[in-house]
Amino acid sequence: MEHARFLNDDRPGLVRQARLCPRELNKKVTMMSFSKRGKYFKQAIGVAIAVPILGLGVVPPASAAVWDLPPGDRATQLDAKEYFFGSGPVDPSSQYTNTQLYRINPLTGLRESVGDVYANGYDALAYDPERKVLYAFESSSAGKYTLLIIDPNTGEVFKRANLADIWDETYLGNNYFVLGSYNVETQQYVVGSTSSRTGAYSIDMSRIDVNPATGADNYGVISGTSISETPNGVGAGGQWDWAVNPRDGRTYYVDNGYVYLQGTSSEDGDWWQLSTNQVIRNDDYNKGMFFDIDGNLYIVSSRDWRSSRSEVYKYSLGDMIPRADGVSERDDLQALQRSRTVSGELISVISAPITDAAGYVVSYDFGDAPRSYGTTLEDGGPYSFVDPSAVALGTGITAEADARRPLLPGGSESGEYNGRGDTDDALGTEPVVNESATSLTIAPTVDVGVAQEVTVAAWLDLDGDGVFEDSERATARVPASSGEQSVNFSWNFPEGLSPSAAASGTEETYLRLRIYDRVELAPLPTGGHDGFGETEDYPVVIERNPVSNVNAAASAAADSNANAAAVAAARADASGTASAAADATAEAAA
Ligand SMILES: [Ca+2]
Numbered sequence: 001m002e003h004a005r006f007l008n009d010d011r012p013g014l015v016r017q018a019r020l021c022p023r024e025l026n027k028k029v030t031m032m033s034f035s036k037r038g039k040y041f042k043q044a045i046g047v048a049i050a051v052p053i054l055g056l057g058v059v060p061p062a063s064a065a066v067w068d069l070p071p072g073d074r075a076t077q078l079d080a081k082e083y084f085f086g087s088g089p090v091d092p093s094s095q096y097t098n099t100q101l102y103r104i105n106p107l108t109g110l111r112e113s114v115g116d117v118y119a120n121g122y123d124a125l126a127y128d129p130e131r132k133v134l135y136a137f138e139s140s141s142a143g144k145y146t147l148l149i150i151d152p153n154t155g156e157v158f159k160r161a162n163l164a165d166i167w168d169e170t171y172l173g174n175n176y177f178v179l180g181s182y183n184v185e186t187q188q189y190v191v192g193s194t195s196s197r198t199g200a201y202s203i204d205m206s207r208i209d210v211n212p213a214t215g216a217d218n219y220g221v222i223s224g225t226s227i228s229e230t231p232n233g234v235g236a237g238g239q240w241d242w243a244v245n246p247r248d249g250r251t252y253y254v255d256n257g258y259v260y261l262q263g264t265s266s267e268d269g270d271w272w273q274l275s276t277n278q279v280i281r282n283d284d285y286n287k288g289m290f291f292d293i294d295g296n297l298y299i300v301s302s303r304d305w306r307s308s309r310s311e312v313y314k315y316s317l318g319d320m321i322p323r324a325d326g327v328s329e330r331d332d333l334q335a336l337q338r339s340r341t342v343s344g345e346l347i348s349v350i351s352a353p354i355t356d357a358a359g360y361v362v363s364y365d366f367g368d369a370p371r372s373y374g375t376t377l378e379d380g381g382p383y384s385f386v387d388p389s390a391v392a393l394g395t396g397i398t399a400e401a402d403a404r405r406p407l408l409p410g411g412s413e414s415g416e417y418n419g420r421g422d423t424d425d426a427l428g429t430e431p432v433v434n435e436s437a438t439s440l441t442i443a444p445t446v447d448v449g450v451a452q453e454v455t456v457a458a459w460l461d462l463d464g465d466g467v468f469e470d471s472e473r474a475t476a477r478v479p480a481s482s483g484e485q486s487v488n489f490s491w492n493f494p495e496g497l498s499p500s501a502a503a504s505g506t507e508e509t510y511l512r513l514r515i516y517d518r519v520e521l522a523p524l525p526t527g528g529h530d531g532f533g534e535t536e537d538y539p540v541v542i543e544r545n546p547v548s549n550v551n552a553a554a555s556a557a558a559d560s561n562a563n564a565a566a567v568a569a570a571r572a573d574a575s576g577t578a579s580a581a582a583d584a585t586a587e588a589a590a
């Protein structure tokens with residue numbers, strides 16, 4: 001019944017169903033060349049893009065754009081969380097009704113339902129971090145131009161604005177909005193419809209009243225909405241979702257497996273193909289997109305159209321944003337076009353049908369000691385959010401989705417975690433402890449930028465049991481905003497340091513360092529810290545005294561003595577004094 005309804009209705013379902021035939025899809029995409037798409041789009045996008053540009057032209061922003069802020073400030077401005085918002089139908093066979101909102105951890109795929117289902121369904125989800133609300137458009141036929149304002153804490157749809165009052169429905173062509181993104185700088189909620197003709201609307205959310213107290217229907221003045229066209233149809237060979245990259249303010253989407261980007265203040269609104277490679281299978285259903293604050297792109301995808309299982313893929317875009325000063329954006333984009341190989345990986349699986357995504361996530365840092373210490377996400381390893389300007393061990397932190405193993409010369413990952421092969425920079429060199437030593441002092445560098453006292457903790461596996469115990473912990477407090485400095489940690493081990501059972505055939509044990517962005521009274525070597533921080537793990541090499549050389553020297557000395565004694569004995573013999581030889585032999589043996 002649901003299927004039949006799609007066929008009689010110009011709904012997202014109809015367009016998306018076309019993807020079920022990849023051959024048809026490929027044909028369609030091939031027929032529309034890139035340049036043609038750009039031109040096609042240009043005709044109308046100027047309307048949409050002109051609105052924010054004109055606004056900015058009259059009143060230039062007084063402070064730095066969110067994109068130019070350091071990661072911690074950017075995370076705050078964008079209200080970044082360890083989760084993203086996902087939405088989808090409770091019943092995967094009925095994609096447009098009974099929408100459930102979730103908070104989803106992209107690393108684990110673990111989801112938490114937020115509030116009750118919305119019976120009429122919604123799509124085009126976007127998060128406004130300034131007003132701390134979600135926007136969406138209703139999926140019901142009668143309500144498809146109804147903007148919904150959703151409380152992200154309760155899932156409650158507390159305002160409904162029927163934009164059919166102000167929009168030309170004939171121009172909309174009975175289409176539905178399925179793509180949504182929010183740009184915090186322009187305050188535009190940009191939604192895409194299922195039609196290739198009337199693609200995108202930009203809605204000026206600064207004019208919307210989101211105060212629940214003023215009533216569900218009182219949404220104030222909605223003006224400044226504008227129509228533009230998308231470069232390709234939404235759904236079939238077109239975009240499934242789009243999102244604003246917090247590193248450059250540009251809007252990105254994935255089409256036919258390739259990454260495209262658009263400048264928010266682009267002169268003509270063209271979309272530019274960024275990636276040279278297909279980043280994701282083009283016959284998958286790539287239903288949602290979002291970013292972390294470092295500019296890594298995430299795609300929520302499913303392999304079947306109606307699937308109760310979703311996959312999260314992460315793509316590295318963070319180091320490819322050369323927004324050059326003094327270069328026009330068009331030239332900048334032209335230089336970027338098809339210039340990047342985008343790589344990524346499947347990071348988690350969600351056991352729910354997720355059809356949209358919104359929000360920004362913070363990125364994480366892990367350690368890299370052997371797994372018995374609790375290192376990987378699966379093992380409950382330590383992690384915290386990355387912002388080197390907040391706190392860092394050393395001065396730098398590299399973000400990662402999970403603990404990393406060293407890279408082998410060929411570029412593949414080693415089979416084991418051993419604390420090596422990373423960019424840990426708190427200690428200049430790996431600590432080395434002589435077997436006869438009874439103490440170790442280290443002086444790692446830390447960097448504290450937060451305006452509060454913080455804890456730094458260190459664990460040394462003294463007994464070599466492959467676990468960091470409380471008794472092996474040393475802690476220090478570092479003053480607020482005190483910048484770069486070294487901190488001393490010492491351990492005494494009168495019985496000597498034991499090699500770790502977790503080390504593979506080497507004489508070493510392990511050291512873990514952790515910094516937190518606040519005081520931790522009982523720091524743990526494992527588990528997530530709900531704040532900024534860093535973990536660095538190091539091997540500690542136990543240097544054995546040159547046992548064999550000592551023996552050799554002793555033997556040599558003995559030989560030498562024996563020889564001297566034998567010579568003396570021979571001489572004694574020659575001189576008839578036997579007792580001298582006997583004494584000399586006894587001395588050499590001793
Ligand atoms: Ca780390």
Ligand SMILES: [Ca+2]
Nearest residue numbers: 393394396425
């Ligand atoms: Ca570091």
Ligand SMILES: [Ca+2]
Nearest residue numbers: 419422424537
């Ligand atoms: Ca390490």
Ligand SMILES: [Ca+2]
Nearest residue numbers: 461465467469
């Ligand atoms: Ca231990």
